[in-house]
Amino acid sequence: MAASxxxxxxRQQDSPAAGNSEEMVEGGFVSPLQDYFVEGKHRADTARxxxxxxxxxxxxTVFIHYATVLxxxxxxxxxxxxxLSRIFNVxxxxxxSLVSGAVTYYFTREK
Numbered sequence: 001m002a003a004s005x006x007x008x009x010x011r012q013q014d015s016p017a018a019g020n021s022e023e024m025v026e027g028g029f030v031s032p033l034q035d036y037f038v039e040g041k042h043r044a045d046t047a048r049x050x051x052x053x054x055x056x057x058x059x060x061t062v063f064i065h066y067a068t069v070l071x072x073x074x075x076x077x078x079x080x081x082x083x084l085s086r087i088f089n090v091x092x093x094x095x096x097s098l099v100s101g102a103v104t105y106y107f108t109r110e111k
Contacts, residue, residue, distance in 0.1 A: 043109075044109070047102070047105055047106045047109060048106060050102050050106075051099075051102040051103050051105075051106040054095070054098050054099045054102045054103075055099055055102075055103065057095060057099075058095050058096065058099045061088075061091065061092070061095060065084070065088045068084060069081055069084065069085075072084065
């Protein structure tokens, strides 16, 4: 056997195409990209949900207040309207400031 034949046999054994399928290394399972946790995306989703929830709470509060005032007017309980208005005047600045902070953060966060 010539030296060139020995070197050709060695090259064929070292080449990846010549390897046996039994010696293959399993690469594992690759999950879709959306299945991986990404902190930036998580923070953005949380900020969006928080802003939407607070805006819905503000809108719901205003709706409930006016509906309650209408009900009290039709039932003739004008003295209860004053107490309800006092509660609403305390609650409105609190929820409005939370909403404005959340919405401001949502629209001005780093992208």
